[in-house]
Amino acid sequence: MSRVEDNLMLATDSYKVTHHMQYPPGTTIVYSYFESRGGKFPSTVFYGLQYIIKRWMVGQVVTEEKIAEAKEYYSGHFNADLFNEAGWRYIVEKHGGRLPVRIKAVPEGMVVPYKNVLFTVENTDPECYWLTNILETLLVQVWYPTTVATSSRAQKEIIAKVFQFLWHCVIG
Numbered sequence: 001m002s003r004v005e006d007n008l009m010l011a012t013d014s015y016k017v018t019h020h021m022q023y024p025p026g027t028t029i030v031y032s033y034f035e036s037r038g039g040k041f042p043s044t045v046f047y048g049l050q051y052i053i054k055r056w057m058v059g060q061v062v063t064e065e066k067i068a069e070a071k072e073y074y075s076g077h078f079n080a081d082l083f084n085e086a087g088w089r090y091i092v093e094k095h096g097g098r099l100p101v102r103i104k105a106v107p108e109g110m111v112v113p114y115k116n117v118l119f120t121v122e123n124t125d126p127e128c129y130w131l132t133n134i135l136e137t138l139l140v141q142v143w144y145p146t147t148v149a150t151s152s153r154a155q156k157e158i159i160a161k162v163f164q165f166l167w168h169c170v171i172g
Contacts, residue, residue, distance in 0.1 A: 008061050008099075009070035009088060012137040017074055020084040020130035028126035032133060034142070036114040043113045045153045046106050048145030053103065056138050060097035062088055090127055100125035101132060111153070118146075 023030075036044040067088045074083040091097060105119035106112055121139065123132050 007066045007069055008056055008138070009066060009083075010073060011056065012134050014074075014077060016134045016137065017078075017084070018082050019133060020087055021082070023129060027129045029123060030129045030132035031120065031122040032136065033117045033120045034139065035117050036112070036146075038114040041114075041150055041154055043111050043150075044118065044146060045149035046110050046112055046118045046142075046146055047108050047149040048142045049103075049105050049119060049139075050108055051145075052138055052141055057099050057101070057103075057135070061099060062091045062097040064089075064092060067092070084130060087128065087130060091131075094125065094127075099131065099135075100128045101135065109149070118142075 067085060070088070071083050071085050075081060091100065094100075100123055101121055102124050103119060103121050106117075112118060119139075119142075121132050121135060123129050
């Protein structure tokens with residue numbers, strides 16, 4: 001069996017496991033976006049998405065073994081059969097275990113004013129509309145490195161202003 005740390009299907013909020021049953025009939029595309037809505041700073045330094053994508057979403061990340069592990073886990077967790085086994089098997093059969101999603105993002109390290117889109121996610125296979133938002137739990141982990149980068153930039157700007165002030169005081 002695979003480890004929990006390596007199973008994408010186990011790396012989500014448990015309530016999202018049931019979302020596939022809640023979309024309106026006929027749903028084929030789900031398009032989500034991530035933005036900074038504001039906060040302590042007027043802009044955000046976007047950083048960290050590449051690691052998340054490479055760690056969790058590149059290559060064959062869905063396998064029969066991982067599906068069986070997730071099905072067993074969620075059957076015990078919910079005490080019911082709510083796991084989207086058919087949807088995940090479809091990804092293995094149709095896409096070789098690769099995720100049919102498209103992620104578009106601003107370049108990492110870019111300074112973006114808040115209330116602007118940092119990245120978008122959408123399914124590329126109409127049968128996998130449910131996949132877009134099940135990935136959100138992993139993708140929101142970008143906020144930690146983005147927050148660190150944003151805070152570090154603000155600190156650097158303060159230090160530079162103080163240094164410049166002191167330089168003018170000493171040099172005249």
